[in-house]
Structure formats: C-alpha cells, structure tokens
Amino acid sequence: MLLYFVYFNVFRSDDVINSPYNRRQDTFAERVVRGSILSSDGEVLAETQVAEDGSETRVYPYGEMFAHVVGYESEGKSGIESLANFSLLSSHAFFTEKVANELREEKNIGDNVYTTLNVSLQATAYEALGSHSGAVVALEPSTGRILALVSNPGFDPNTLSEDWETLISSVDGELLNRATQGQYPPGSVFKIVTALEYYRENGSFDGFSYDCGGSVTHDGYTISCYNGSAHGHEDFRTAFAKSCNAAFASLGLTLDRASFARTCGELLFNEELPVSLPYNKSSFALDDSTEDTVAMMTAMGQGETTVSPMHMAMITSAVANGGVLMNPYLIERVESYTGARVESYSASAYGKLMTAQEAEALTGLMEAVVQEGTGRALGGASYTVAGKTGTAEFSSDKSKSHAWFTGFSNVESPDLVVTVIVEEAGSGSEYAVPIAKKLFDAYYSL
Ligand SMILES: [Zn+2]
Numbered sequence: 001m002l003l004y005f006v007y008f009n010v011f012r013s014d015d016v017i018n019s020p021y022n023r024r025q026d027t028f029a030e031r032v033v034r035g036s037i038l039s040s041d042g043e044v045l046a047e048t049q050v051a052e053d054g055s056e057t058r059v060y061p062y063g064e065m066f067a068h069v070v071g072y073e074s075e076g077k078s079g080i081e082s083l084a085n086f087s088l089l090s091s092h093a094f095f096t097e098k099v100a101n102e103l104r105e106e107k108n109i110g111d112n113v114y115t116t117l118n119v120s121l122q123a124t125a126y127e128a129l130g131s132h133s134g135a136v137v138a139l140e141p142s143t144g145r146i147l148a149l150v151s152n153p154g155f156d157p158n159t160l161s162e163d164w165e166t167l168i169s170s171v172d173g174e175l176l177n178r179a180t181q182g183q184y185p186p187g188s189v190f191k192i193v194t195a196l197e198y199y200r201e202n203g204s205f206d207g208f209s210y211d212c213g214g215s216v217t218h219d220g221y222t223i224s225c226y227n228g229s230a231h232g233h234e235d236f237r238t239a240f241a242k243s244c245n246a247a248f249a250s251l252g253l254t255l256d257r258a259s260f261a262r263t264c265g266e267l268l269f270n271e272e273l274p275v276s277l278p279y280n281k282s283s284f285a286l287d288d289s290t291e292d293t294v295a296m297m298t299a300m301g302q303g304e305t306t307v308s309p310m311h312m313a314m315i316t317s318a319v320a321n322g323g324v325l326m327n328p329y330l331i332e333r334v335e336s337y338t339g340a341r342v343e344s345y346s347a348s349a350y351g352k353l354m355t356a357q358e359a360e361a362l363t364g365l366m367e368a369v370v371q372e373g374t375g376r377a378l379g380g381a382s383y384t385v386a387g388k389t390g391t392a393e394f395s396s397d398k399s400k401s402h403a404w405f406t407g408f409s410n411v412e413s414p415d416l417v418v419t420v421i422v423e424e425a426g427s428g429s430e431y432a433v434p435i436a437k438k439l440f441d442a443y444y445s446l
Pocket of ligand 1: 212213215230232243245247
C-alpha cells in the first residue's frame with residue numbers, strides 16, 4: 001500500500017515532466033535534429049531517424065531495457081533525455097556546415113551524449129530481474145560512474161505516446177523509476193547503518209556478545225529471527241553475518257536515539273541526495289518519544305524507515321570508498337556528431353559520510369556475510385565481495401517481503417557496487433543475491 005501511495009504522489013508531483021525550462025529549449029528542435037544518446041562504449045541508446053519527407057522519429061533500440069534511465073522526450077521528458085536536453089538540441093557541427101544548412105533551410109545535427117552506462121551490465125540486470133518488480137543499481141565507488149540502472153516493470157519508449165493514457169492510469173507504476181524514486185523498508189540491509197551507530201557509540205565491536213534463542217520479547221512485543229532460527233552465542237560479526245534480528249533489536253534498545261538520528265542524517269536520510277534524476281528522499285524517524293518496540297524494529301531495518309535503492313547504493317559506495325561518497329553521475333561527455341569533444345564530465349567527491357576507520361570496520365562485517373553468513377552464494381568466485389542481505393517485511397501480517405542485497409566487489413580495492421531490490425519475492429539471500437552475482441560475474445567477464 002505504502003509503495004503504491006508513493007507512486008501516485010511521485011507521478012503527480014513530477015515537475016520534470018512539464019518543466020517550462022525543457023519547453024523553452026524545445027524551440028531549438030525546429031532548427032536542430034536531436035542528437036543521440038550512447039552507452040560508454042558507443043552503442044546507440046536513443047537516436048532520431050529522419051525520413052525522406054523530413055519527418056523525425058525518436059528510436060530507442062533497446063526498448064524497455066534502458067527505459068527509465070535514458071527516459072523519453074515525448075509526453076514531457078524524463079531520464080537522460082531530460083537531463084541532457086540542452087546538449088542534444090545544441091549543434092557543434094562545423095561552422096561552415098551550419099551556415100550552409102541555414103542557407104538551405106536545413107536542420108543542423110545535434111550533439112551526441114555519451115553516458116557512463118554499460119550495455120552488457122544493463123542487459124544482465126534487466127534479464128536477471130525478469131518478471132519481478134524491483135530495481136538494480138551498479139556503480140563505481142571510486143568515481144560515482146553509474147554503469148547500470150534498471151527499474152521494473154518498464155515501458156517501451158518507442159510506443160510511449162500510444163501507451164501514455166494506459167501508463168499514467170496504471171497502478172503498477174511503470175513510469176516510476178524505482179531505483180531513485182521507490183521508497184522501500186530497508187530490512188536488514190539497514191543493519192549496516194545500525195552497526196555504524198553502534199561502532200560510533202562504543203568505539204569498537206569487540207565488547208558485544210548475545211545469546212540468540214530465535215526471538216526477543218520486550219514490553220510484550222516479540223521480534224523473531226528469520227524462520228525463527230536460534231543463532232546461539234554470537235559476537236557482533238556473527239550477529240551481522242547471520243542477520244540476527246534478536247541481537248539487533250536488543251542492541252537497538254541501548255543506542256542513543258538522538259545520536260542514531262544524527263548518524264542517519266549524515267548518511268543523507270531525510271536529506272537531499274546528489275542525484276541528477278528525480279528521486280524521493282529516504283526517511284528515518286527516531287527520538288526520545290519513540291516507543292521501545294519501534295526503536296527495536298528500527299535497528300533491524302523495519303519500523304518507519306524507508307530508503308531508495310540508489311541511496312542504499314550510495315551508502316555502500318561510501319563504505320567501499322573509505323567513507324567518501326563520490327557524486328553519482330550518468331553523463332560522461334558530449335561530442336559533436338563528427339566526434340569533436342564539446343564537454344567532459346569527471347568524478348567529484350560529495351564528501352565524507354564516515355571515517356576511513358568506520359568504513360573499514362563495516363567492510364569487515366560485510367565480508368563476514370559472504371564468508372560465513374547469508375551471502376555465502378557470493379563466495380568462491382574469482383573476485384571477493386562484501387555485502388549485506390535484507391528481507392524487508394512490508395505487509396502488516398508479515399506475509400510479504402522484499403528481497404535486498406547491497407555490496408561491492410574486489411574488497412581490497414573496490415571496483416563495483418551492486419544494489420538489488422526484488423519486490424514481494426522473499427528472502428534477500430534467495431532472490432537478491434543471485435541477481436547481484438550475475439552482475440559481478442558479468443562485470444569481471446567484460
Ligand atoms: Zn538470531
């Protein structure tokens with residue numbers, strides 16, 4: 001219910017769709033043939049084909065696969081079509097050619113926009129999600145380059161105008177970019193954040209121990225471990241690796257709520273994100289008036305907290321990158337249609353979300369998940385992975401859950417962050433981990 005409510009509001013409030021700024025730029029379209037959008041290795045993701053009679057058709061060769069990130073340019077604009085609208089409608093063709101075109105009253109050819117997107121990784125993510133609703137984000141933690149960004153269900157940008165009325169009245173939210181606009185309960189991927197707060201308050205994970213009998217009861221409210229398993233005696237590493245709810249709910253009662261809220265603010269909950277696509281803010285609410293049972297739920301990623309897959313990828317990226325979050329970006333460079341460089345973009349740091357020492361401590365926990373915990377299916381590959389699974393309950397009877405995974409590969413010198421959510425699928429280790437593994441496998445076979 002929450003999810004659909006969010007779709008509705010997002011869609012209604014999406015100011016990008018009718019941005020007057022975009023409408024003003026569109027008058028250039030009378031003089032310029034809109035440029036192409038390409039992947040980082042030069043595959044065409046969107047191009048304008050001009051027929052002999054001069055009529056133009058915007059063509060998206062990959063159809064649904066890149067729909068949300070590349071976007072569309074009819075019925076308003078979205079994705080990179082909106083972000084790069086100005087460049088696509090500018091022409092840096094040779095001056096003499098432009099003069100000649102103007103004399104002949106012919107259009108100039110717009111600039112091409114090269115993105116950071118990788119076709120092979122995008123295809124892997126799209127196929128791995130299959131018929132499931134959900135999202136996948138893959139980015140380079142050291143630069144912020146977004147290599148893949150998939151949201152399901154999608155739409156075919158080639159037939160957008162024909163499908164528009166159906167799409168805007170659909171309850172499935174095909175037009176919503178779940179990767180950036182979807183707000184989900186984080187479930188156990190949030191234990192990364194709870195662990196950081198514990199580390200900040202205690203200076204180390206060393207003093208922690210817990211005996212798990214499969215559940216914990218406080219004020220008459222019982223929180224159970226997944227499938228009711230009793231995890232036995234645990235230190236912090238084991239509790240994190242096995243994703244023990246009883247241990248985290250119990251330690252949630254000991255955390256300073258104001259300090260926890262401050263840490264979440266530093267990780268950009270309730271804050272603006274450095275994301276160029278339309279997104280929704282993640283939310284975290286905890287203070288002295290919060291009931292104990294809610295504090296317990298919050299520490300294990302349930303309760304009132306919501307997060308987008310992109311935001312979770314950014315937190316993971318900061319852990320992978322020694323605490324420093326790089327601004328995620330999608331546009332690498334702009335070239336004239338003859339290949340002359342017009343503009344280049346490069347990596348930039350947003351700032352430090354945590355200290356290098358904190359990032360290292362969290363990395364150790366996330367390695368344990370793969371070595372001995374819920375992410376074991378990612379072990380034994382030619383690359384190493386550190387990550388966290390999540391199984392986020394979202395219905396009041398706890399019968400439905402979203403499957404999460406967030407993590408990064410090549411732990412010593414991180415290459416790739418992958419964040420996956422599969423809606424209403426089941427457990428993270430069963431449904432999200434295999435998708436992440438396909439992404440890592442594809443990355444290392446590029
Ligand atoms: Zn447990």
